[in-house]
Amino acid sequence: MGACTLFLSLGAAAAAHAGTVSYTASSSASKPTAFALTKRVYVPYDKGVNYAFGMGAAEQHTYDPTNKYAYAVSEQGYINVVDWSTVASANVKTAWALDLAGGKPTDIVLCIAKKLLIVAEGAADTVGAGKVKFFKLIDRAAPEVPALLKTVDVGPLPDMILPNSDCSKVGVANEGDGKVVNGFLVDPEGSVDILAITGDHSNLQVTKQSVALGSHTDEQLIAAGVHLALPLKAQQYWDETYSKFTDVNFTSSREAYTPRTQLEPEYLSWSADDTKLYVNLQENNAIATISVPSSGAASFARINALQLKDHGDVPIDIRKDSTTAKTTGTRTTVCTQKTYAGFKALRLPDAIQAVKIGADTYIVTANEGDDKEYASYEEKQKLKDIAESDGSLKSDWTGMTISASAKAAAALVRADASSMRVTLGSSAIDFTNETGPVFQNVLAMGGRGMSIYKDTGSALELKWDSKGTFEEHVCANYPKSYNGIQDEEFSPKTGSGNALYASLSSGSLKKTLDEMNDPSKDGCSDGGNGAAGACPLGNTVDERSQKDGAGAEAVVVGTACGSLLAVTATEKQGVCLVWDISNVATSDPALLFVKHLSEISETVNPGNAYEKRTLGDIDPESMIFLEASDSPTGNVGVMFAGAWSGTLSFWEFTCPKEETSAATSACAALLALPCLVASLFVAA
Numbered sequence: 001m002g003a004c005t006l007f008l009s010l011g012a013a014a015a016a017h018a019g020t021v022s023y024t025a026s027s028s029a030s031k032p033t034a035f036a037l038t039k040r041v042y043v044p045y046d047k048g049v050n051y052a053f054g055m056g057a058a059e060q061h062t063y064d065p066t067n068k069y070a071y072a073v074s075e076q077g078y079i080n081v082v083d084w085s086t087v088a089s090a091n092v093k094t095a096w097a098l099d100l101a102g103g104k105p106t107d108i109v110l111c112i113a114k115k116l117l118i119v120a121e122g123a124a125d126t127v128g129a130g131k132v133k134f135f136k137l138i139d140r141a142a143p144e145v146p147a148l149l150k151t152v153d154v155g156p157l158p159d160m161i162l163p164n165s166d167c168s169k170v171g172v173a174n175e176g177d178g179k180v181v182n183g184f185l186v187d188p189e190g191s192v193d194i195l196a197i198t199g200d201h202s203n204l205q206v207t208k209q210s211v212a213l214g215s216h217t218d219e220q221l222i223a224a225g226v227h228l229a230l231p232l233k234a235q236q237y238w239d240e241t242y243s244k245f246t247d248v249n250f251t252s253s254r255e256a257y258t259p260r261t262q263l264e265p266e267y268l269s270w271s272a273d274d275t276k277l278y279v280n281l282q283e284n285n286a287i288a289t290i291s292v293p294s295s296g297a298a299s300f301a302r303i304n305a306l307q308l309k310d311h312g313d314v315p316i317d318i319r320k321d322s323t324t325a326k327t328t329g330t331r332t333t334v335c336t337q338k339t340y341a342g343f344k345a346l347r348l349p350d351a352i353q354a355v356k357i358g359a360d361t362y363i364v365t366a367n368e369g370d371d372k373e374y375a376s377y378e379e380k381q382k383l384k385d386i387a388e389s390d391g392s393l394k395s396d397w398t399g400m401t402i403s404a405s406a407k408a409a410a411a412l413v414r415a416d417a418s419s420m421r422v423t424l425g426s427s428a429i430d431f432t433n434e435t436g437p438v439f440q441n442v443l444a445m446g447g448r449g450m451s452i453y454k455d456t457g458s459a460l461e462l463k464w465d466s467k468g469t470f471e472e473h474v475c476a477n478y479p480k481s482y483n484g485i486q487d488e489e490f491s492p493k494t495g496s497g498n499a500l501y502a503s504l505s506s507g508s509l510k511k512t513l514d515e516m517n518d519p520s521k522d523g524c525s526d527g528g529n530g531a532a533g534a535c536p537l538g539n540t541v542d543e544r545s546q547k548d549g550a551g552a553e554a555v556v557v558g559t560a561c562g563s564l565l566a567v568t569a570t571e572k573q574g575v576c577l578v579w580d581i582s583n584v585a586t587s588d589p590a591l592l593f594v595k596h597l598s599e600i601s602e603t604v605n606p607g608n609a610y611e612k613r614t615l616g617d618i619d620p621e622s623m624i625f626l627e628a629s630d631s632p633t634g635n636v637g638v639m640f641a642g643a644w645s646g647t648l649s650f651w652e653f654t655c656p657k658e659e660t661s662a663a664t665s666a667c668a669a670l671l672a673l674p675c676l677v678a679s680l681f682v683a684a
Contacts, residue, residue, distance in 0.1 A: 020269065021355045021558055021559070022355075022356040023355060023358075025357075025582055029563050031561060031590075031656075032560045032565075032592065033656055034593075035654075038633055038637065038651065038652050039084075039088065041090050041647065042647055043057045043074075043080050043082065044074075044092065044095070045057035045075075045078065046076055050499060051497070051646065052500060052646075053488075053606045053607055053610040053644060054500040054644050055074065055076060055646065057075075057080075058622070058643055058647060059072075059074060059075050059105070059641075060107050061622050061639070061641040061648060062108050062109050062117075063084075063630075063639060064137065065112070067138065067140040068083065068084045068140070068632055069082065069084065069138060069140070072646075073107075074646070075104060077100045077104070078097050079095060079096055079108065080094075080095040081094045084632035087633050093143075096145045103122050103130075104122045105120065106130075107160050109170075111163050111167035111170075111197070112167075113166065114200035114204075115136060116149075116167070116200070116204070117138075118133070119132070120160070122156070122157045123156065123157075127176075127177075127179050127187075129153045129156060130156055130158040130174060134148075134150045134204060135149060136201040152206050154172045155176060156174055156188040157174060157177050158173065158174050158175075159174070159265065160268050162270065164274040165270070167197060168198075169195065169196055171193075171268045171277045172194075172195060173279060173280075174191045174192065174265060175190060175265055175266060176188040176191060176265075178253065178261070178374060179374070183247065184248075184249045184250075184251060185235075185249070185250050185374050186252060187261045189212070190263040190265050191211065192210075192211045192213065192279055193209065193211070195209075196208075212300060213265075213288055214260075214302075218232055218233070218262075222426045222427075224305055225285075225305030225307065227284050227286070227426060228259075228262040228425055229423075229425045230250075230372065230379075231425075232257050233431040233432065233434040234424075234425075235257070236254065236434040237437055238250060238377065240435070241435050242398055242399075244396065245377040246376065248374050248377050262284065263284055263303075264281055264282065264283045265279045265280070267280040267352050269363065270354065271356070271361055274294075275291065275292055276292065277289070277298070278352060280352045280365070282349060283371070284303075285306050285308075287306065287363065287453075287460060289301040289302050289455075302458070304459055306462075309344060309345040309346075311344060311444070312339055312340065312344075313339060315338055315339050316340070316448070316471075317335060317338070317468075318338075318340075318417035318420050318444075319338075319417055319546075320543070320546055321334045322335075322541040324538070331538055331539070333541050335471065335475035335479070337472070338416070340413050342441075343409050343412065343442050343444070344441060344442070345444035345448070346369070346427060346443055346445060347367040348367065349447065350366055351368075351553065351568075352364065352555070353557045353566070358585065360455070362453065362455070363452070363453045364451070364452050364557055366555040367451060368446060368551040368552060369445045369446020369447070369448075371421075371423065379445075380423060380424075380445050381421065381422060382418070382421060383413060383414050383418060383420045383421075383422050384414060389418075390407075390411050391410035391411030391414065393439060397439075399437070400429070400436070400439060402439040403440050406439050406441055406442055409441075409442040421445055421547050422442055422443055423445055428441045444548075446548035446549070447465070448471060448549040448550050448551055448552075449550070449552060450470070450552055450555060450566065450568055451464065451465045452464045452589070464588055470552065470577065471550045473575075474550050474573060474575050477594040478573070478602065479541075480537065480603070481541075483542050483543065483573070484537045484543055484572065484573050485537070486540070486573070486574065486618050489513065489534075490516055490534040490605055490606050492534060492607030493513060493517045495607065497607050497611055498607075517532070517533050518532075524536070524605070527604070528608050533605055534605040536602060536603050536605045537573065537602050550573065551571050552577075553569070555567065558627060558636070558638075564581050565578055565625075565653075566578070567579075569597060571619060571620070574596060574597040574618055574619075575597070576593070578592045579591055580592055597617040598615055598616025600614045606618060606644070610645065615645050617645055617647050617649050618642045618644045618645035618647075619642055622640070622641040622643070623640055624638065625638055626650075631652065633650065633652055635653065635654075636653050638650070638651050639651075
């Protein structure tokens with residue numbers, strides 16, 4: 001009976017973007033034995049016609065398990081619908097253009113019960129009010145282009161939208177990213193909107209509540225460990241004392257400054273009971289918690305900093321010592337990790353996922369790394385541009401001094417990685433004296449892995465961190481992908497897939513594409529087809545070692561074979577790692593699988609691989625964990641969207657045969673019982 005109950009309950013979880021997974025360990029649970037690709041679909045970046053690498057054709061996606069439709073939204077402002085009803089022949093069924101008025105779509109989710117499709121859009125100028133649009137969901141029985149039901153104005157740059165479990169509320173993370181306008185920085189506040197929904201597609205009503213992220217001072221946030229890229233006194237220093245950031249003026253942003261301009265919501269996750277909304281503040285290395293009662297107003301509860309990763313104890317590879325011959329493609333991969341006293345890192349996670357295990361709530365984070373950049377100001381700097389070989393500051397950092405500990409750490413790190421990227425934000429520099437700041441910490445940008453925190457009610461307690469294992473596992477399994485990079489900058493200049501390059505008249509990206517396709521600069525004499533062009537992933541080994549390494553961008557959590565799994569992937573290399581986190585309360589997670597989402601890219605550049613339809617998922621920013629009852633194959637798995645590759649791929653887990661057979665036999669025996677009783681009566 002126990003086996004039958006467990007087997008049937010695995011399909012009970014809702015589909016994409018639903019409530020938090022709740023998990024109770026079971027003695028009958030087992031681990032999946034395999035994780036493999038079932039089907040991949042290439043998605044156009046426009047209205048079902050044109051295909052090309054680098055156009056952001058699948059920036060985000062969502063899945064309707066009832067109608068077996070996946071929706072992929074492109075950066076170009078189109079939504080393509082992929083029909084998964086027959087997996088072997090899954091294909092794009094229809095598409096339509098969004099009326100963006102110059103804006104940009106950022107996210108897409110579904111409310112299945114209310115038959116709603118919801119899309120978030122940033123404003124054309126990025127700093128104005130964003131929009132959340134509600135459409136009627138497509139019904140397979142009577143398909144039609146979704147009708148727009150309602151548009152709600154929200155905060156600037158709504159980066160993520162997320163319904164709670166019954167879709168009575170939708171959380172909106174308004175990143176509030178800044179922008180340089182006529183030489184002056186304009187930086188709106190980050191915020192959260194809660195959209196209360198009544199009715200459904202036939203009588204929809206939406207009520208908005210905006211939630212400010214506290215009322216702290218810069219000093220209070222910094223003392224709590226919250227990272228600020230541009231606190232007020234830092235802006236004063238860059239404006240009045242430092243002389244290199246000449247094309248950005250902070251006067252306007254200083255006049256309009258509040259500490260909330262520094263807080264930038266990136267990702268959301270609801271608690272299992274829908275009473276808490278966890279808000280990831282990526283650039284702040286922190287998570288905010290919003291209290292959302294079943295009735296009444298939502299309110300800001302707290303901000304918890306995510307601590308620093310100490311590379312005095314945790315080894316890291318920051319040396320660019322692997323070699324690749326661009327003419328022959330011969331590679332020598334060196335994956336040696338070291339510790340550096342005084343050297344630390346901001347985890348800076350992108351995706352987060354809350355999960356309830358027993359009575360406790362845990363938050364899983366994918367520690368990607370990110371920074372702020374406004375014109376010539378960039379928070380992330382090469383260490384050699386800050387410090388001399390002995391760790392002392394370069395003379396052009398007017399008025400700034402460096403502490404003895406930071407000087408020693410800078411000398412250690414610079415000896416192995418002079419181009420190591422480090423932050424200029426508040427966790428590194430004390431700007432208390434705005435004319436004489438003190439460089440106190442040498443901090444990398446990104447945690448290169450995954451962490452799990454326990455919500456204690458007032459704090460987030462670090463239960464587990466992957467430390468240096470992501471780099472270790474990528475090196476052991478896919479050495480040609482080790483700390484490499486493949487993104488839109490590797491798009492082709494010529495051929496049928498050169499849409500990105502053809503769309504650019506000038507600018508930095510066009511210049512970059514020219515350089516990346518030129519063998520005399522950053523290109524390769526053989527892009528994998530015998531002709532010159534952008535380099536394959538295997539020719540970029542170690543390129544990210546002095547940046548963010550094996551940075552993970554997305555993470556999803558769900559159950560397979562009765563075990564609780566966390567699935568993540570490195571952003572720049574496309575290597576997926578699957579962890580069993582069932583017993584995280586008492587023991588470390590166990591690594592189950594390491595899979596490459598686009599193994600061909602190790603030897604063939606993305607333009608050539610895309611043209612032959614052998615390219616896998618590049619930039620797997622969006623992932624959906626689908627339980628067996630929801631998935632297109634009837635087996636539990638994960639649907640990945642490759643943003644730059646414009647791909648949707650479904651990978652499924654295989655459970656142990658003996659467990660499935662035992663569960664099936666137990667269920668069959670129970671189902672056969674009434675027939676057995678009836679036959680006895682007939683015989684009598």
